[in-house]
Amino acid sequence: MATEQDVLRALAGIQDPDLHRDIVSLGFIKELKVHGSEVAFDIVLTTPACPVRDQMKAQAEQLVLGLPGVKTVVVTMKAEVRAGRRLGDEKLAPSVKNIVAVASGKGGVGKTTVAVNLAVALAQLGAKTGLLDADVTGPNVPLMMGLRDPQISQIDGKITPPENYGVKVISIAFFVKQDEPVIWRGPMVHSAIVQFFSDIAWGDLDYLVIDLPPGTGDASLTLAQSVPVTGVVMVTAPSNAAAMDVSKAIKMFEKLNAPVLGVVENMSSFACPHCGRETDIFGGSGGDEMAAKFNIPLLGQIPLHASVATGGNIGYPIVASDPDSPQGRAFRKLAETVAARVSVASTRLLPVLT
Ligand SMILES: Nc1ncnc2c1ncn2[C@@H]1O[C@H](COP(=O)(O)OP(=O)(O)OP(=O)(O)O)[C@@H](O)[C@H]1O
Ligand SMILES: [Mg+2]
Incomplete structure:
Protein backbone atom coordinates (compact mmCIF):
# COMPACT_ATOMS: atom_id res chain seq x y z
CA MET A 1 0.00 0.00 0.00
CA ALA A 2 1.26 3.50 -0.79
CA THR A 3 1.63 6.06 2.00
CA GLU A 4 1.35 9.84 1.90
CA GLN A 5 5.15 9.97 1.93
CA ASP A 6 5.30 7.71 -1.14
CA VAL A 7 2.87 9.97 -2.98
CA LEU A 8 4.86 13.11 -2.10
CA ARG A 9 8.12 11.47 -3.13
CA ALA A 10 6.59 10.60 -6.51
CA LEU A 11 5.17 14.11 -6.99
CA ALA A 12 8.55 15.66 -6.19
CA GLY A 13 9.50 14.45 -9.66
CA ILE A 14 7.48 17.33 -11.15
CA GLN A 15 9.22 20.68 -11.61
CA ASP A 16 7.53 24.05 -11.89
CA PRO A 17 8.91 25.40 -15.20
CA ASP A 18 9.14 29.01 -13.98
CA LEU A 19 10.16 28.61 -10.36
CA HIS A 20 12.64 25.81 -11.20
CA ARG A 21 11.78 23.78 -8.14
CA ASP A 22 9.73 20.67 -7.52
CA ILE A 23 6.06 21.21 -6.77
CA VAL A 24 6.26 19.46 -3.36
CA SER A 25 8.95 21.70 -1.87
CA LEU A 26 7.11 24.70 -3.33
CA GLY A 27 4.10 23.73 -1.20
CA PHE A 28 1.75 23.21 -4.16
CA ILE A 29 0.31 19.91 -2.85
CA LYS A 30 -2.66 20.41 -0.54
CA GLU A 31 -5.43 18.19 0.90
CA LEU A 32 -3.56 14.97 0.26
CA LYS A 33 -5.64 11.93 1.21
CA VAL A 34 -4.74 8.26 0.83
CA HIS A 35 -7.49 5.71 1.49
CA GLY A 36 -6.36 2.21 0.58
CA SER A 37 -5.94 2.21 -3.18
CA GLU A 38 -7.50 5.68 -3.63
CA VAL A 39 -5.42 8.86 -3.65
CA ALA A 40 -6.72 12.44 -3.90
CA PHE A 41 -4.99 15.82 -3.65
CA ASP A 42 -5.06 19.43 -4.90
CA ILE A 43 -2.26 21.07 -6.85
CA VAL A 44 -2.41 24.78 -6.00
CA LEU A 45 -0.55 26.81 -8.63
CA THR A 46 0.63 30.40 -8.13
CA THR A 47 -1.40 31.70 -11.07
CA PRO A 48 -4.56 30.62 -12.89
CA ALA A 49 -2.78 31.71 -16.08
CA CYS A 50 -0.46 28.68 -16.08
CA PRO A 51 0.15 27.30 -19.56
CA VAL A 52 1.35 23.89 -18.31
CA ARG A 53 -1.62 23.30 -16.01
CA ASP A 54 -3.10 20.33 -17.92
CA GLN A 55 0.30 18.82 -18.56
CA MET A 56 1.16 19.00 -14.85
CA LYS A 57 -2.13 17.34 -13.92
CA ALA A 58 -1.55 14.47 -16.35
CA GLN A 59 2.02 14.01 -15.10
CA ALA A 60 0.85 13.92 -11.47
CA GLU A 61 -1.82 11.31 -12.25
CA GLN A 62 0.65 9.17 -14.12
CA LEU A 63 3.34 9.30 -11.41
CA VAL A 64 0.93 8.43 -8.59
CA LEU A 65 -0.80 5.68 -10.60
CA GLY A 66 2.66 4.18 -11.03
CA LEU A 67 2.95 3.56 -7.28
CA PRO A 68 2.26 -0.01 -6.16
CA GLY A 69 -1.26 -0.51 -4.81
CA VAL A 70 -2.72 2.73 -6.21
CA LYS A 71 -5.82 2.22 -8.36
CA THR A 72 -7.46 5.65 -8.58
CA VAL A 73 -6.10 9.19 -8.42
CA VAL A 74 -8.17 12.38 -8.23
CA VAL A 75 -6.14 15.53 -8.90
CA THR A 76 -7.86 18.92 -8.51
CA MET A 77 -6.04 21.85 -10.08
CA LYS A 78 -6.41 25.14 -8.19
CA ALA A 79 -4.65 28.48 -8.21
CA GLU A 80 -3.86 31.02 -5.58
CA VAL A 81 -1.91 34.05 -6.71
CA ARG A 82 0.83 34.94 -4.25
CA ALA A 83 1.21 38.50 -3.09
CA GLY A 84 4.17 40.48 -4.35
CA ARG A 85 3.58 43.00 -1.53
CA ARG A 86 2.74 42.75 2.15
CA LEU A 87 -1.04 42.54 2.25
CA GLY A 88 -2.74 44.36 5.10
CA ASP A 89 0.42 46.30 5.95
CA GLU A 90 0.02 48.40 2.88
CA LYS A 91 -1.77 51.70 3.38
CA LEU A 92 -2.68 51.88 -0.27
CA ALA A 93 -4.95 49.15 -1.67
CA PRO A 94 -4.13 46.57 1.02
CA SER A 95 -5.99 43.74 -0.74
N1 LIG B 1 -0.36 45.73 -32.43
C1 LIG B 1 -0.99 46.76 -32.97
N2 LIG B 1 -1.50 46.67 -34.21
C2 LIG B 1 -2.13 47.73 -34.77
N3 LIG B 1 -2.33 48.90 -34.18
C3 LIG B 1 -1.85 49.04 -32.93
C4 LIG B 1 -1.18 47.98 -32.26
N4 LIG B 1 -0.83 48.43 -31.03
C5 LIG B 1 -1.29 49.70 -30.93
N5 LIG B 1 -1.89 50.08 -32.07
C6 LIG B 1 -2.49 51.39 -32.37
O1 LIG B 1 -1.47 52.37 -32.23
C7 LIG B 1 -1.98 53.55 -31.63
C8 LIG B 1 -1.21 53.85 -30.35
O2 LIG B 1 -1.49 52.84 -29.39
P1 LIG B 1 -1.68 53.17 -27.85
O3 LIG B 1 -2.63 54.29 -27.65
O4 LIG B 1 -1.99 51.90 -27.19
O5 LIG B 1 -0.19 53.65 -27.52
P2 LIG B 1 0.35 54.33 -26.20
O6 LIG B 1 1.76 53.94 -26.10
O7 LIG B 1 -0.54 54.07 -25.06
O8 LIG B 1 0.24 55.86 -26.60
P3 LIG B 1 0.42 57.14 -25.62
O9 LIG B 1 1.88 57.28 -25.45
O10 LIG B 1 -0.21 58.24 -26.39
O11 LIG B 1 -0.28 56.82 -24.33
C9 LIG B 1 -3.47 53.28 -31.40
O12 LIG B 1 -4.19 53.81 -32.46
C10 LIG B 1 -3.56 51.78 -31.39
O13 LIG B 1 -4.82 51.32 -31.78
MG1 LIG C 1 -1.52 55.38 -23.73
Whole structure:
Protein backbone atom coordinates (compact mmCIF):
# COMPACT_ATOMS: atom_id res chain seq x y z
CA MET A 1 0.00 0.00 0.00
CA ALA A 2 1.26 3.50 -0.79
CA THR A 3 1.63 6.06 2.00
CA GLU A 4 1.35 9.84 1.90
CA GLN A 5 5.15 9.97 1.93
CA ASP A 6 5.30 7.71 -1.14
CA VAL A 7 2.87 9.97 -2.98
CA LEU A 8 4.86 13.11 -2.10
CA ARG A 9 8.12 11.47 -3.13
CA ALA A 10 6.59 10.60 -6.51
CA LEU A 11 5.17 14.11 -6.99
CA ALA A 12 8.55 15.66 -6.19
CA GLY A 13 9.50 14.45 -9.66
CA ILE A 14 7.48 17.33 -11.15
CA GLN A 15 9.22 20.68 -11.61
CA ASP A 16 7.53 24.05 -11.89
CA PRO A 17 8.91 25.40 -15.20
CA ASP A 18 9.14 29.01 -13.98
CA LEU A 19 10.16 28.61 -10.36
CA HIS A 20 12.64 25.81 -11.20
CA ARG A 21 11.78 23.78 -8.14
CA ASP A 22 9.73 20.67 -7.52
CA ILE A 23 6.06 21.21 -6.77
CA VAL A 24 6.26 19.46 -3.36
CA SER A 25 8.95 21.70 -1.87
CA LEU A 26 7.11 24.70 -3.33
CA GLY A 27 4.10 23.73 -1.20
CA PHE A 28 1.75 23.21 -4.16
CA ILE A 29 0.31 19.91 -2.85
CA LYS A 30 -2.66 20.41 -0.54
CA GLU A 31 -5.43 18.19 0.90
CA LEU A 32 -3.56 14.97 0.26
CA LYS A 33 -5.64 11.93 1.21
CA VAL A 34 -4.74 8.26 0.83
CA HIS A 35 -7.49 5.71 1.49
CA GLY A 36 -6.36 2.21 0.58
CA SER A 37 -5.94 2.21 -3.18
CA GLU A 38 -7.50 5.68 -3.63
CA VAL A 39 -5.42 8.86 -3.65
CA ALA A 40 -6.72 12.44 -3.90
CA PHE A 41 -4.99 15.82 -3.65
CA ASP A 42 -5.06 19.43 -4.90
CA ILE A 43 -2.26 21.07 -6.85
CA VAL A 44 -2.41 24.78 -6.00
CA LEU A 45 -0.55 26.81 -8.63
CA THR A 46 0.63 30.40 -8.13
CA THR A 47 -1.40 31.70 -11.07
CA PRO A 48 -4.56 30.62 -12.89
CA ALA A 49 -2.78 31.71 -16.08
CA CYS A 50 -0.46 28.68 -16.08
CA PRO A 51 0.15 27.30 -19.56
CA VAL A 52 1.35 23.89 -18.31
CA ARG A 53 -1.62 23.30 -16.01
CA ASP A 54 -3.10 20.33 -17.92
CA GLN A 55 0.30 18.82 -18.56
CA MET A 56 1.16 19.00 -14.85
CA LYS A 57 -2.13 17.34 -13.92
CA ALA A 58 -1.55 14.47 -16.35
CA GLN A 59 2.02 14.01 -15.10
CA ALA A 60 0.85 13.92 -11.47
CA GLU A 61 -1.82 11.31 -12.25
CA GLN A 62 0.65 9.17 -14.12
CA LEU A 63 3.34 9.30 -11.41
CA VAL A 64 0.93 8.43 -8.59
CA LEU A 65 -0.80 5.68 -10.60
CA GLY A 66 2.66 4.18 -11.03
CA LEU A 67 2.95 3.56 -7.28
CA PRO A 68 2.26 -0.01 -6.16
CA GLY A 69 -1.26 -0.51 -4.81
CA VAL A 70 -2.72 2.73 -6.21
CA LYS A 71 -5.82 2.22 -8.36
CA THR A 72 -7.46 5.65 -8.58
CA VAL A 73 -6.10 9.19 -8.42
CA VAL A 74 -8.17 12.38 -8.23
CA VAL A 75 -6.14 15.53 -8.90
CA THR A 76 -7.86 18.92 -8.51
CA MET A 77 -6.04 21.85 -10.08
CA LYS A 78 -6.41 25.14 -8.19
CA ALA A 79 -4.65 28.48 -8.21
CA GLU A 80 -3.86 31.02 -5.58
CA VAL A 81 -1.91 34.05 -6.71
CA ARG A 82 0.83 34.94 -4.25
CA ALA A 83 1.21 38.50 -3.09
CA GLY A 84 4.17 40.48 -4.35
CA ARG A 85 3.58 43.00 -1.53
CA ARG A 86 2.74 42.75 2.15
CA LEU A 87 -1.04 42.54 2.25
CA GLY A 88 -2.74 44.36 5.10
CA ASP A 89 0.42 46.30 5.95
CA GLU A 90 0.02 48.40 2.88
CA LYS A 91 -1.77 51.70 3.38
CA LEU A 92 -2.68 51.88 -0.27
CA ALA A 93 -4.95 49.15 -1.67
CA PRO A 94 -4.13 46.57 1.02
CA SER A 95 -5.99 43.74 -0.74
CA VAL A 96 -4.26 44.06 -4.11
CA LYS A 97 -1.78 41.21 -4.37
CA ASN A 98 0.32 42.39 -7.29
CA ILE A 99 0.75 45.70 -9.10
CA VAL A 100 1.99 45.46 -12.66
CA ALA A 101 2.86 48.75 -14.37
CA VAL A 102 2.95 49.02 -18.16
CA ALA A 103 5.47 51.64 -19.24
CA SER A 104 7.42 52.85 -22.26
CA GLY A 105 10.05 55.41 -23.09
CA LYS A 106 8.33 56.78 -26.13
CA GLY A 107 4.69 57.64 -26.73
CA GLY A 108 2.44 55.81 -29.15
CA VAL A 109 4.16 52.43 -29.00
CA GLY A 110 0.98 50.73 -27.78
CA LYS A 111 1.19 50.85 -23.98
CA THR A 112 -2.52 51.35 -23.47
CA THR A 113 -3.35 48.69 -26.05
CA VAL A 114 -1.02 46.25 -24.27
CA ALA A 115 -2.31 47.20 -20.78
CA VAL A 116 -5.96 46.73 -21.83
CA ASN A 117 -5.46 43.40 -23.60
CA LEU A 118 -3.17 42.13 -20.83
CA ALA A 119 -5.77 42.94 -18.18
CA VAL A 120 -8.65 41.37 -20.14
CA ALA A 121 -6.55 38.25 -20.87
CA LEU A 122 -5.64 37.86 -17.18
CA ALA A 123 -9.32 38.11 -16.27
CA GLN A 124 -10.23 35.55 -18.97
CA LEU A 125 -7.66 33.18 -17.49
CA GLY A 126 -9.49 33.38 -14.17
CA ALA A 127 -7.55 36.04 -12.24
CA LYS A 128 -9.22 38.86 -10.29
CA THR A 129 -7.99 41.83 -12.28
CA GLY A 130 -8.12 45.62 -12.17
CA LEU A 131 -6.89 48.25 -14.61
CA LEU A 132 -5.82 51.71 -13.52
CA ASP A 133 -5.36 54.47 -16.07
CA ALA A 134 -2.47 56.52 -14.68
CA ASP A 135 -2.21 58.60 -17.84
CA VAL A 136 -3.96 61.61 -16.30
CA THR A 137 -3.33 63.95 -19.23
CA GLY A 138 -4.34 61.56 -22.02
CA PRO A 139 -6.61 58.92 -20.49
CA ASN A 140 -7.39 56.39 -23.23
CA VAL A 141 -8.34 53.37 -21.16
CA PRO A 142 -12.12 54.13 -20.93
CA LEU A 143 -12.46 54.27 -24.73
CA MET A 144 -10.47 51.07 -25.29
CA MET A 145 -12.36 49.24 -22.51
CA GLY A 146 -15.80 50.25 -23.82
CA LEU A 147 -16.45 52.32 -20.69
CA ARG A 148 -16.90 55.83 -22.04
CA ASP A 149 -19.66 56.99 -19.73
CA PRO A 150 -20.07 54.47 -16.94
CA GLN A 151 -22.27 54.80 -13.87
CA ILE A 152 -20.01 55.51 -10.92
CA SER A 153 -21.30 54.52 -7.50
CA GLN A 154 -19.94 55.07 -4.01
CA ILE A 155 -20.15 52.90 -0.94
CA ASP A 156 -18.97 54.19 2.45
CA GLY A 157 -17.14 57.09 0.82
CA LYS A 158 -15.21 54.83 -1.54
CA ILE A 159 -15.75 54.66 -5.27
CA THR A 160 -16.71 51.33 -6.80
CA PRO A 161 -14.77 50.83 -10.03
CA PRO A 162 -16.98 50.09 -13.06
CA GLU A 163 -16.33 46.77 -14.75
CA ASN A 164 -16.14 45.47 -18.30
CA TYR A 165 -14.77 42.20 -19.75
CA GLY A 166 -14.33 41.05 -16.14
CA VAL A 167 -11.89 43.87 -15.34
CA LYS A 168 -12.44 46.65 -12.76
CA VAL A 169 -11.42 49.97 -14.30
CA ILE A 170 -10.57 53.42 -12.94
CA SER A 171 -9.57 56.45 -15.00
CA ILE A 172 -9.43 60.18 -14.34
CA ALA A 173 -11.71 60.49 -17.38
CA PHE A 174 -14.58 59.19 -15.20
CA PHE A 175 -14.28 62.27 -12.97
CA VAL A 176 -13.55 65.19 -15.28
CA LYS A 177 -15.82 66.63 -17.97
CA GLN A 178 -15.08 65.34 -21.44
CA ASP A 179 -13.31 67.72 -23.82
CA GLU A 180 -12.30 69.96 -20.93
CA PRO A 181 -8.56 70.45 -20.93
CA VAL A 182 -6.94 69.59 -17.63
CA ILE A 183 -3.63 71.20 -16.86
CA TRP A 184 -1.73 69.12 -14.39
CA ARG A 185 1.24 70.11 -12.35
CA GLY A 186 3.48 67.57 -10.68
CA PRO A 187 1.89 67.63 -7.19
CA MET A 188 -1.62 67.26 -8.68
CA VAL A 189 -0.55 64.20 -10.62
CA HIS A 190 0.93 62.82 -7.43
CA SER A 191 -2.24 63.30 -5.39
CA ALA A 192 -4.46 61.93 -8.18
CA ILE A 193 -2.38 58.74 -8.36
CA VAL A 194 -2.41 58.31 -4.58
CA GLN A 195 -6.18 58.79 -4.51
CA PHE A 196 -6.61 56.13 -7.16
CA PHE A 197 -5.37 53.75 -4.50
CA SER A 198 -6.76 55.26 -1.30
CA ASP A 199 -10.28 56.24 -2.44
CA ILE A 200 -11.18 53.34 -4.71
CA ALA A 201 -12.78 50.13 -3.44
CA TRP A 202 -10.63 47.77 -5.51
CA GLY A 203 -11.49 44.79 -3.30
CA ASP A 204 -9.42 41.62 -3.55
CA LEU A 205 -7.35 41.65 -6.71
CA ASP A 206 -4.72 39.22 -7.97
CA TYR A 207 -3.35 41.74 -10.45
CA LEU A 208 -3.78 45.48 -10.80
CA VAL A 209 -2.46 46.53 -14.21
CA ILE A 210 -1.45 50.17 -14.50
CA ASP A 211 -1.29 52.06 -17.79
CA LEU A 212 1.40 54.71 -17.41
CA PRO A 213 1.88 57.79 -19.55
CA PRO A 214 4.93 57.68 -21.84
CA GLY A 215 8.37 58.46 -20.54
CA THR A 216 9.69 59.09 -17.10
CA GLY A 217 7.35 61.86 -15.93
CA ASP A 218 5.47 62.59 -12.71
CA ALA A 219 3.01 59.71 -12.81
CA SER A 220 5.74 57.11 -13.32
CA LEU A 221 7.84 58.60 -10.54
CA THR A 222 4.96 58.89 -8.08
CA LEU A 223 3.91 55.36 -8.78
CA ALA A 224 7.33 53.84 -8.35
CA GLN A 225 7.90 55.86 -5.17
CA SER A 226 4.55 55.61 -3.40
CA VAL A 227 3.18 52.18 -4.30
CA PRO A 228 5.07 48.93 -4.17
CA VAL A 229 5.09 47.86 -7.79
CA THR A 230 5.60 44.11 -8.20
CA GLY A 231 7.03 44.64 -11.64
CA VAL A 232 7.16 46.82 -14.72
CA VAL A 233 6.32 45.63 -18.24
CA MET A 234 8.19 47.75 -20.77
CA VAL A 235 6.63 48.19 -24.21
CA THR A 236 8.72 48.89 -27.26
CA ALA A 237 8.16 49.04 -30.99
CA PRO A 238 10.79 47.82 -33.45
CA SER A 239 12.55 51.02 -34.32
CA ASN A 240 15.85 52.14 -32.88
CA ALA A 241 14.51 55.48 -31.69
CA ALA A 242 11.87 53.76 -29.59
CA ALA A 243 14.48 51.36 -28.22
CA MET A 244 16.69 54.23 -27.04
CA ASP A 245 13.90 55.81 -25.01
CA VAL A 246 12.89 52.51 -23.48
CA SER A 247 16.42 51.97 -22.24
CA LYS A 248 16.21 55.33 -20.42
CA ALA A 249 12.95 54.28 -18.77
CA ILE A 250 14.38 50.88 -17.77
CA LYS A 251 17.27 52.63 -16.05
CA MET A 252 14.87 54.91 -14.16
CA PHE A 253 12.77 52.03 -12.83
CA GLU A 254 15.90 50.13 -11.87
CA LYS A 255 17.10 53.14 -9.89
CA LEU A 256 13.74 53.33 -8.12
CA ASN A 257 13.86 49.62 -7.28
CA ALA A 258 10.79 48.80 -9.33
CA PRO A 259 11.83 45.51 -10.93
CA VAL A 260 11.48 45.33 -14.69
CA LEU A 261 9.75 42.03 -15.55
CA GLY A 262 10.73 42.24 -19.19
CA VAL A 263 9.95 43.85 -22.50
CA VAL A 264 7.06 43.44 -24.94
CA GLU A 265 7.67 44.15 -28.55
CA ASN A 266 4.50 45.59 -30.03
CA MET A 267 3.81 45.95 -33.77
CA SER A 268 6.65 43.48 -34.19
CA SER A 269 5.59 42.29 -37.61
CA PHE A 270 2.83 43.10 -40.05
CA ALA A 271 0.11 40.49 -40.35
CA CYS A 272 -1.61 40.90 -43.71
CA PRO A 273 -5.38 41.06 -43.13
CA HIS A 274 -5.98 39.36 -46.52
CA CYS A 275 -3.61 36.42 -46.52
CA GLY A 276 -2.47 36.38 -42.87
CA ARG A 277 1.20 36.31 -43.84
CA GLU A 278 3.54 38.10 -41.45
CA THR A 279 6.15 40.52 -42.78
CA ASP A 280 8.95 42.11 -40.81
CA ILE A 281 8.33 45.59 -42.22
CA PHE A 282 10.55 47.43 -39.77
CA GLY A 283 13.50 45.14 -40.54
CA GLY A 284 14.81 44.11 -37.17
CA SER A 285 13.47 43.63 -33.73
CA GLY A 286 13.97 46.20 -30.98
CA GLY A 287 12.61 43.79 -28.38
CA ASP A 288 15.28 41.12 -28.91
CA GLU A 289 18.07 43.69 -28.77
CA MET A 290 16.65 45.33 -25.70
CA ALA A 291 16.21 42.04 -23.88
CA ALA A 292 19.79 41.05 -24.67
CA LYS A 293 21.26 44.46 -23.84
CA PHE A 294 19.61 44.76 -20.43
CA ASN A 295 19.55 41.06 -19.71
CA ILE A 296 15.78 41.05 -19.23
CA PRO A 297 13.27 38.60 -20.71
CA LEU A 298 11.40 39.26 -23.94
CA LEU A 299 7.85 38.77 -22.63
CA GLY A 300 6.11 38.66 -25.97
CA GLN A 301 5.78 39.94 -29.51
CA ILE A 302 2.48 41.38 -30.71
CA PRO A 303 1.92 41.65 -34.47
CA LEU A 304 0.78 44.87 -36.09
CA HIS A 305 -2.76 44.18 -37.25
CA ALA A 306 -5.65 46.46 -38.12
CA SER A 307 -7.98 44.47 -35.85
CA VAL A 308 -5.91 45.47 -32.79
CA ALA A 309 -6.40 49.17 -33.57
CA THR A 310 -10.09 48.69 -34.43
CA GLY A 311 -10.62 46.81 -31.17
CA GLY A 312 -9.19 49.83 -29.35
CA ASN A 313 -11.32 52.32 -31.25
CA ILE A 314 -14.61 50.52 -30.66
CA GLY A 315 -13.88 49.51 -27.07
CA TYR A 316 -13.83 45.79 -27.80
CA PRO A 317 -10.28 44.53 -27.12
CA ILE A 318 -8.99 41.93 -29.56
CA VAL A 319 -8.47 39.28 -26.83
CA ALA A 320 -12.22 39.47 -26.19
CA SER A 321 -13.47 39.96 -29.76
CA ASP A 322 -11.20 37.48 -31.54
CA PRO A 323 -9.21 35.48 -28.98
CA ASP A 324 -8.10 32.83 -31.48
CA SER A 325 -6.60 35.22 -34.02
CA PRO A 326 -2.77 35.29 -34.03
CA GLN A 327 -2.85 38.71 -32.29
CA GLY A 328 -5.41 37.53 -29.71
CA ARG A 329 -3.27 34.47 -29.00
CA ALA A 330 -0.14 36.64 -28.73
CA PHE A 331 -1.82 38.73 -26.03
CA ARG A 332 -2.99 35.63 -24.14
CA LYS A 333 0.49 34.16 -24.24
CA LEU A 334 1.85 37.50 -23.01
CA ALA A 335 -0.59 37.36 -20.06
CA GLU A 336 0.63 33.85 -19.15
CA THR A 337 4.25 34.95 -19.34
CA VAL A 338 3.65 38.08 -17.27
CA ALA A 339 1.76 36.02 -14.66
CA ALA A 340 4.68 33.59 -14.51
CA ARG A 341 7.22 36.41 -14.07
CA VAL A 342 5.04 37.91 -11.32
CA SER A 343 4.96 34.50 -9.58
CA VAL A 344 8.73 34.40 -9.73
CA ALA A 345 9.01 37.98 -8.43
CA SER A 346 6.54 37.40 -5.60
CA THR A 347 7.94 34.03 -4.64
CA ARG A 348 11.33 35.74 -4.55
CA LEU A 349 13.05 32.50 -5.36
CA LEU A 350 14.84 34.02 -8.29
CA PRO A 351 15.93 37.58 -8.84
CA VAL A 352 13.77 39.21 -11.49
CA LEU A 353 16.79 40.77 -13.10
CA THR A 354 19.25 37.97 -13.60
N1 LIG B 1 -0.36 45.73 -32.43
C1 LIG B 1 -0.99 46.76 -32.97
N2 LIG B 1 -1.50 46.67 -34.21
C2 LIG B 1 -2.13 47.73 -34.77
N3 LIG B 1 -2.33 48.90 -34.18
C3 LIG B 1 -1.85 49.04 -32.93
C4 LIG B 1 -1.18 47.98 -32.26
N4 LIG B 1 -0.83 48.43 -31.03
C5 LIG B 1 -1.29 49.70 -30.93
N5 LIG B 1 -1.89 50.08 -32.07
C6 LIG B 1 -2.49 51.39 -32.37
O1 LIG B 1 -1.47 52.37 -32.23
C7 LIG B 1 -1.98 53.55 -31.63
C8 LIG B 1 -1.21 53.85 -30.35
O2 LIG B 1 -1.49 52.84 -29.39
P1 LIG B 1 -1.68 53.17 -27.85
O3 LIG B 1 -2.63 54.29 -27.65
O4 LIG B 1 -1.99 51.90 -27.19
O5 LIG B 1 -0.19 53.65 -27.52
P2 LIG B 1 0.35 54.33 -26.20
O6 LIG B 1 1.76 53.94 -26.10
O7 LIG B 1 -0.54 54.07 -25.06
O8 LIG B 1 0.24 55.86 -26.60
P3 LIG B 1 0.42 57.14 -25.62
O9 LIG B 1 1.88 57.28 -25.45
O10 LIG B 1 -0.21 58.24 -26.39
O11 LIG B 1 -0.28 56.82 -24.33
C9 LIG B 1 -3.47 53.28 -31.40
O12 LIG B 1 -4.19 53.81 -32.46
C10 LIG B 1 -3.56 51.78 -31.39
O13 LIG B 1 -4.82 51.32 -31.78
MG1 LIG C 1 -1.52 55.38 -23.73
